[in-house]
Amino acid sequence: MNDKLIYKYLGYKGNIPDENVLNIIKLCKQEVLENENSGYVYKVFDIEFKEDSVEVLGTNLSLTGKSITNHLKGCNAVILLCATLGMQVDKYIKLCELKDMSKALIADSVASVRIDDFCDDIETELKEKYKDMYFTYRFGLGYGDLPLKLEPIFLNILDAGKVIGVTTNESFLLTPRKSVACVIGLSKNPLDKKSRGCVTCNMKDVCQYRADGGHCGF
Amino acid sequence: MDFNSLLNKDYVLLDGAMGTMLQRRGLKIGGLCEELNITDKELIKDIHKLYLNAGADIIYANTFGANPYKLSKSQYSVEDLITAGINNAKEAVVESGKEALVALDLGPIGQMLEPTGTLPFDTAYEYYKRQMLAGSKADVIVIETQTDLMEVKAAVLAAKENTDKPIIVTMTFEENMRTFTGCAISSMALTLEGLGVCAIGINCSLGPKELLPVVCELRKWTSLPLCLIPNAGLPDPETNTYNVTPQEFASLMKEFVKYNVKFYGGCCGTNEEFIFELKNTLENIDFTNTEVVEQEFKGIPAVCSATNVCLIDEPRVIGERINPTGKKKFKEALLNNDINYILGQAVEQINANADILDVNVGLPGIDEKEMIISVIKALQEVIDVPLQIDSTIPEVLEGALRIYNGKPIVNSVNGEEKSLSTVLPLVKKYGACVVGLTLDENGIPKTSEGRFEIAKKIMERAISYGIPKENVFIDCLTLTVSAEQEGAKETLTALNRVKNELGLKTVLGVSNISFGLPNRELINSTFLTMALNSGLDLPIMNPNIHSMMGAFMGYKVLNAIDVNSTNFVSYFGDKTIKTSVDNKMSVNTDSKGASGDTKEEKLVNAIETGLKVEATNYTRELINDGYNTMDLVNNILIPALDKAGTQFEQGKIFLPQLILSATAAQNAFEVIKESLSKSGEKQIERGKIVLATVKGDIHDIGKNIVKVLLENYGYTVIDLGKDVDPSKVVEAVKQHNVKLVGLSALMTTTLGSMEDTIKLIRENFDDVKVMVGGAVLTPEYAKKIDANFYAKDAKEAVDIAKKVFG
Incomplete structure (x- = not known):
């Protein structure tokens, strides 16, 4: 797991935690992994560009907004991906809260980093599978102006409730909490090197990391 | 067809x-x-x-x-x-x-x-x-x-x-x-x-x-x-x-x-x-x-949560601690809606090997039905053991039975006609097990014969409602031995007959036996052993008491239930391991402990470095030495917390350390509260604050951190939890006469509920201040939705509270 990112989420701003906190982090990493019942589901679709939207062919999902249109420029297909650490991790964090609030905070940050790592692993696997394709980075629902309200239909297409137990609610909050829903663009030709950055992030105006002159580690 | x-x-x-x-x-x-x-x-x-x-x-x-x-x-x-x-x-x-x-x-x-x-x-x-x-x-x-x-x-x-x-x-x-x-x-x-x-x-x-x-x-x-x-x-x-x-x-x-x-x-x-x-x-x-496989566990009663089954094929412990009777702190928690306190009681009993937990939240001045529903919902989110729903009021039982996720025990029905005809239909409808108390309109029969007859009557009525016989457990009732010395034998005789002649499982609350006697633990554990030997299946007891659990586990070893004494060994072996792990988690691994020359300095150091056990111990020692409790709060605890807060603001320490300090201080406060309560002095009361994570949002870790810090500074927090309807916030403000409300939201999509909540507060009160916080909020947005204060972090929330309450 990316330790630096864990420190960052805990507010260490480039500093290294003391030994006590490092020990708790170590314990939480182990316990998050023990409680994890991770799963993922993805499907691949061809896409068609419209003005300010990208149609996912064979589904009735339309990825709307300038940022996703720009993100998928040059792509001919997308992978819709949903991944989760599972319900038990939520329960584990809640249990930590009852015993020790600082441990709960650390467990929460560790789990956030873990789900990101898990997505990296999935992506590596997918890159192996689609060797002759070029990948964009993972673009989450809610990034830029890609609306979060697409979540229900996105999950429906993947049958995520049935396959990995991920659902959403009226506020578009995913359950289990450590879950990710995102789009990866696929192209037969090399893509312009884009990197994740603050520009497309919907948190950019309120972000503490940015306020401190840094970033979340994307 | x-x-x-x-x-x-x-x-x-x-x-x-x-x-x-x-x-x-x-x-x-x-x-x-x-x-x-x-x-x-x-x-x-x-x-x-x-x-x-x-x-x-x-x-x-x-x-x-x-x-x-x-x-x-x-x-x-x-x-x-x-x-x-x-x-x-x-x-x-x-x-x-x-x-x-x-x-x-x-x-x-x-x-x-x-x-x-x-x-x-x-x-x-x-x-x-x-x-x-x-x-x-x-x-x-x-x-x-x-x-x-x-x-x-x-x-x-x-x-x-x-x-x-x-x-x-x-x-x-x-x-x-x-x-x-x-x-x-x-x-x-x-x-x-x-x-x-x-x-x-x-x-x-x-x-x-x-x-x-x-x-x-x-x-x-x-x-x-x-x-x-x-x-x-x-x-x-x-x-x-x-x-x-x-x-x-x-x-x-x-x-x-x-x-x-x-x-x-x-x-x-x-x-x-x-x-x-x-x-x-x-x-x-x-x-x-075709030869078919039959149901393996036919006729053996079992209860469950959604995740875990407790098969009653050997004695099992029902934990009795979720009950306000005679517990001041528990009562306070119920009145202040402090669900986390109750969850803590549950976790403690499970760690002490309780198999099932009894849940009783009856207290004058609270809506028992509403309370048992919210307690059971909260318990179900974090714990796995099955629950025993403890109330004699049919409406309370039904409210709990509806939302119970699994197969519970209902505690209880008795031989009175009114009880039989109202409780048993609920037990049947919701498919629960039930505890039958051997008493009726005429009270508790003195003789074992009388109690046996009531047990039989309860069983027969249950069967007539279609409740499987094995789902009926009988409580032959423990009486205080110092008042009625012959009573204990009658209870055990009745228990034995119910078990052997009726073939039913038996329940017994054991601790009542020793009222009025010295060395209660000894009497309790002796009685427990005798009862188990007479056929008791489900003792209702405090699993945190070592001698009681010891007697229970020992009985299982001697009766060859605990094969190879595996559980016994792991229970007594595990105790020490558990403690050391706990220490590692919460206490500085530096084994030197708190530094400093005097006890005062050591306490300050314990708080600064987040040593929970030391903070408790030094506070206790200082009080025993005659240190004035208010001086302790004002001259040691609050300055130590302030120092941690300032260091946090300056970027010298970070959030996990701040919370570690806060938790250590919380332990010190607990000792002080206990001491004040014993001496009858007035409790520290700096003001009441309602906290809630708004409707639609379930990310509540930030709010819970704020709560810990506020409590440290002596504020009473009414924690309404997560996904809280605006009307609930208004209700709580009214009920507790609160002047400051803290709201949190993590998602852009739930900021709307925050705005709605503030609107409803404004419609109902002129003088209530609202502070807001959460990852997606800004000071500008806070102003826009009519909040009085924006808190960047938990430390700022404390500063705001100080401002509001002076």
Whole structure:
């Protein structure tokens, strides 16, 4: 797991935690992994560009907004991906809260980093599978102006409730909490090197990391 | 043809997939396929006919997702699509010339129920009720592809309370034998058999091969007819095709006959060929000469949560600590809605090896029904052990039984006519176990004979209501031995007779025995051992008391119940290991402990470095040395906390350390509170604050951090939890006469609820201040939604509280 990112989420701003906190982090990493019942589901679709939207062919999902249109420029297909650490991790964090609030905070940050790592692993696997394709980075629902309200239909297409137990609610909050829903663009030709950055992030105006002159580690 | 005559057949054939068939006919993925019931009814009827011609005895109407949540954007109503769906299926049956029943098919709503999600149980119930009423023309109700036992319960109750149709429930299990929400196969079986459904089983997720061990497990726990509806193997994510052919499918399904499966069908990836092959295969089986596996745990009582079963085949401990009687702190927690305190009591008992927890929240001045519902919901979110619902008020019992996720024990019914006729019907309806107290209109009989007779009466009445005998547990009642010395023997004699002559399991609260005597623990553990030896199955006791647990575990060793003394050894061995792990987690691993010369300095250091145990110990020592408690707070604790806060602001220490300090300080405050309470002095009271994570949002860790810090500074926090309705906030402000409210939201999508909450506060009060916080908030936005303060972090929340309360 990316330790630096864990420190960052805990507010260490480039500093290294003391030994006590490092020990708790170590314990939480182990316990998050023990409680994890991770799963993922993805499907691949061809896409068609419209003005300010990208149609996912064979589904009735339309990825709307300038940022996703720009993100998928040059792509001919997308992978819709949903991944989760599972319900038990939520329960584990809640249990930590009852015993020790600082441990709960650390467990929460560790789990956030873990789900990101898990997505990296999935992506590596997918890159192996689609060797002759070029990948964009993972673009989450809610990034830029890609609306979060697409979540229900996105999950429906993947049958995520049935396959990995991920659902959403009226506020578009995913359950289990450590879950990710995102789009990866696929192209037969090399893509312009884009990197994740603050520009497309919907948190950019309120972000503490940015306020401190840094970033979340994307 | 009716459902009962179908049950007399060797096997009942269901249909195959609907979604798969529609997708193969060009339906876009992600659409509402139920709309086709109106827009393309012939297509739907044609699919039904394919299954009817293949031999299906029951076909599922195309109503799986026709619920109010999923249809919220549809131009059609639940009633439109379900009525049309049932009509299409009925017409298909008539037009095909076959004989078959039509099922109202109901999948999950698509949202998680609270407390894990935000959908209230009652809303889920109302959704299902609407579907049940809309599908009144169906012959059977099928509740399928479910992963949350709580949601299933809402659906089953909606079916039972609004129709009289037979109900089949199938849930979706993974290879780890659990659903995604963690529901165990055994829990599903116990709960649903209790609720009185006609058949249960498994559908979707895996192919027939992978489901064999799952069905084998299910058979152990129920005598109900089983239902099996696998996928056509496993799917390929790219092509969406499945890897098992109709012939393979049918031949694999043959294996399930020995588990006495009654209903056979196909889920994702199957079509009419699968059903046709299935029929061919099943037709050629000689069912009468097939040896079948019977229910393994027949007649052994068991209770469960959704995730964990407690089989009462040996003595089990019921933890008694969730009960306000004689506990000042517990009462305070109930009055202040401090659910986390109660959860803490639960966790402590589970760590001390309690098998079941008794839950009693009766207290004058609180709404017991509302309280028991919120406590049980909160417990269910974090703990796995089954619960015993403790109240004598039928309305309270029913409120709790409705939302209990599993099979609970009801504590209690007694021999009075009024109790028997109000409590037992609830026990039957919700499929619970029940504790029967051996007392009646005339009080507690003095003799064992009298108590035995009442036990017998309770058992007979329970059986007459259709409650299985094994679900009745009898409490022969412990009397105080210092008052009535002969009483103990009478209790044990009655217990022994109930156990041996009636064949019932027995319960006993043991601690009452020793009132008024010195060395109560000794009397209690001696009595416990005697009771166990007389046949006690379920002692209700405090598992945190070592000598009691020791007697209990020792009894199990000496009776050869604890084979190889494994549990005994791990219990007493584990104790030390547990303590050292706990220390590691919460206390500085630096074994030197708190530094400093004087006790005052050591306490300051303990707080600064987050040493919980030391903070407790030095505070206690200082108080014993005669240190004034208020001076301790004002001169040591608050300055130490302030220092940590300042260092946090300056970036010298970071959030985990700040919270570690706060937690250490909290421990010190606990000692002070205890001491003040003993000496009758006034408690530290700096002001009351209501905290809530707004409606729709379940990310509450930030709010909980704020709570810890505020409490440290002596503020009383009324914590309303997460996903809190604006009206609840207003209610709490009124009830507790609060001047400061803190609201948190993590999602941009829930900022709207924050604004609504503030609006409602403003409409109701002129002088209440609101502070807001959360990752997506800014000072500007806070102003825009009319908050008085924006708190960047927990430290700022404390500064704001200081400003407001002076």
